[in-house]
Amino acid sequence: MGRKKSFVKISKVASIKCLNCGEVSKRKIPKDSSPQYFDCDKCGQRTQTPVASCCIICAFTGKKCTPSLMMDAKIKGLEIRI
């Protein structure tokens, strides 16, 4: 991929799909924490983070929470963009 500069982009919002009704709810990604559950906007069902996962962002949205991204960037020496 040539000389593309490596960086990590921090997302502010993630879409989480409810396992119960399929409704997609948008949630802000906290700057300094890893959310452990979310309550569906439509049916109110609470989705918890699976035991082996970091948080609901990492487990269900295809994105990573901010602390995980920071850790990744640190390990790989990548630039962080917000």
Ligand SMILES: [Zn+2]
């Ligand atoms: Zn739901």
Ligand SMILES: [Zn+2]
């Ligand atoms: Zn996470």
